[in-house]
Amino acid sequence: xxxxxxxxxxxxxxxxxxxxxxxxxxxxxxxxxxxxxxxxxxxxxxxxxxxxxxxxxxxxxxxxxxxxxxxxxxxxxxxxxxxxxxxxxxxxxxxxxxxxxxxxxxxxxxxxxxxxxxxxxxxxxxxxxxxxxxxxxxxxxxxxxxxxxxxxxxxxxxxxxxxxxxxxxxxxxxxxxxxxxxxxxxxxxxxxxxxxxxxxxxxxxxxxxxxxxxxxxxxxxxxxxxxxxxxxxxxxxxxxxxxxxxxxxxxxxxxxxxxxxxxxxxxxxxxxxxxxxxxxxxxxxxxxxxxxxxxxxxxxxxxxxxxxxxxxxxxxxxxxxxxxxxxxxxxxxxxxxxxxxxxxxxxxxxxxxxxxxxxxxxxxxxxxxxxxxxxxxxxxxxxxxxxxxxxxxxxxxxxxxxxxxxxxxxxxxxxxxxxxxxxxxxxxxxxxxxxxxxxxxxxx
Numbered sequence: 123x124x125x126x127x128x129x130x131x132x133x134x135x136x137x138x139x140x141x142x143x144x145x146x147x148x149x150x151x152x153x154x155x156x157x158x159x160x161x162x163x164x165x166x167x168x169x170x171x172x173x174x175x176x177x178x179x180x181x182x183x184x185x186x187x188x189x190x191x192x193x194x195x196x197x198x199x200x201x202x203x204x205x206x207x208x209x210x211x212x213x214x215x216x217x218x219x220x221x222x223x224x225x226x227x228x229x230x231x232x233x234x235x236x237x238x239x240x241x242x243x244x245x246x247x248x249x250x251x252x253x254x255x256x257x258x259x260x261x262x263x264x265x266x267x268x269x270x271x272x273x274x275x276x277x278x279x280x281x282x283x284x285x286x287x288x289x290x291x292x293x294x295x296x297x298x299x300x301x302x303x304x305x306x307x308x309x310x311x312x313x314x315x316x317x318x319x320x321x322x323x324x325x326x327x328x329x330x331x332x333x334x335x336x337x338x339x340x341x342x343x344x345x346x347x348x349x350x351x352x353x354x355x356x357x358x359x360x361x362x363x364x365x366x367x368x369x370x371x372x373x374x375x376x377x378x379x380x381x382x383x384x385x386x387x388x389x390x391x392x393x394x395x396x397x398x399x400x401x402x403x404x405x406x407x408x409x410x411x412x413x414x415x416x417x418x419x420x421x422x423x424x425x426x427x428x429x430x431x432x433x434x435x436x437x438x439x440x441x442x443x444x445x446x447x448x449x450x451x452x453x454x455x456x457x458x459x460x461x462x463x464x465x466x467x468x469x470x471x472x473x474x475x476x477x478x479x480x481x482x483x484x485x486x487x488x489x490x491x492x493x494x495x496x497x498x499x500x501x502x503x504x505x506x507x508x509x510x511x512x513x514x515x516x517x518x519x520x521x522x523x524x525x526x527x528x529x530x531x532x533x534x535x536x537x538x539x540x541x542x543x544x545x546x547x548x549x550x551x552x553x554x555x556x557x558x559x560x561x562x563x564x565x566x
Contacts, residue, residue, distance in 0.1 A: 131272065133268060146163070179276060185278045189204070196293040208243045216237055216268045222263070224512075225488055258288055259285055260282065265278045265280075268311055295392050338352045362405065362456070367409075389465070390406055392554070394406060453487070456487075468527075485538060490540065492534055540556065540560075
């Protein structure tokens with residue numbers, strides 16, 4: 123009996139109607155002629171409530187719903203969630219859908235209202251934007267159905283409990299993957315850089331034809347064959363590209379709900395994919411007190427899956443990062459000259475000077491690019507007009523910190539270390555820009 127009563131709900135319209143009838147009964151004490159009219163209205167309300175109940179509970183199935191989830195969610199992106207609802211009623215139904223979405227979203231008032239046509243199948247889509255990597259657990263899918271009278275409601279509850287893992291932004295990865303294949307990266311603000319000189323990877327000696335570069339003439343082969351012969355070179359390939367992610371406390375700073383660590387992970391995933399598409403070897407590892415999450419730079423078909431799985435569990439440990447450990451690990455384990463993209467953050471020149479000996483040590487054997495972030499929260503302080511003494515003080519301090527970021531760039535440049543000073547939202551574009559520039563200039 124309790125199971126039959128559980129799905130039964132009286133709607134607000136029923137209570138409003140009851141309140142109106144009670145008020146009319148009170149008024150009928152002053153105007154007795156209204157008593158018969160009010161009693162008739164009460165009977166009509168009860169009859170309509172009985173009819174509404176009969177309409178909703180006469181069908182055994184009523185509604186059937188299913189939640190369709192992707193295999194994994196993309197961190198920091200809008201992910202589509204589909205609901206498929208089948209209406210077995212022979213009349214239109216008004217549905218209020220309450221999906222028990224994972225607690226990480228902290229959405230307490232989630233609901234969707236739709237009209238479902240009679241004997242129809244409806245598909246509803248909504249989007250969720252996760253800002254943390256990890257497991258996301260969905261609960262039940264609840265639908266509250268009402269008829270055109272909207273006096274009684276019937277609850278349908280579907281036990282669609284499911285867990286979906288949230289990975290680094292593979293949606294962003296797919297976008298840049300297509301652009302890398304089609305060589306249209308420049309359309310998204312990525313620069314084309316004129317290639318300087320010749321690459322050193324020899325391919326073959328061939329006969330000279332009109333249009334070949336005269337500087338590539340091979341005089342020895344020409345003398346032997348008694349005709350002009352030229353050397354043909356190809357782009358250097360299979361260069362190791364490592365994305366090194368600092369997961370210390372400096373990377374916990376939030377920006378638009380994502381931490382700097384998550385922005386770095388998303389960018390590392392994309393640049394690894396672009397490097398593989400450009401026939402280089404891609405690898406990653408993270409560090410703080412020790413070096414972890416290592417994927418050795420290779421050019422194999424399963425490399426992106428290995429990188430994705432490795433980045434899935436990277437979390438900040440709130441320690442001060444040990445650049446000495448990083449330097450020792452790079453010296454021991456990366457024996458070939460490589461491009462090292464180091465994602466970290468420096469707020470002051472002093473913080474850079476403490477780590478500069480280790481960065482210089484890495485740069486002696488490898489091509490090092492230090493990637494760090496602008497503090498975008500300071501921009502509002504710098505741009506706003508100061509009206510009080512406190513505001514003037516805050517503005518001066520903000521300008522000092524912004525200026526120190528530029529000094530850090532110059533300090534790194536002094537020792538032949540490349541750097542990228544960027545905002546979190548432009549991190550991926552700026553990193554790919556620098557990688558393509560290095561490739562085009564033949565620096566690696």
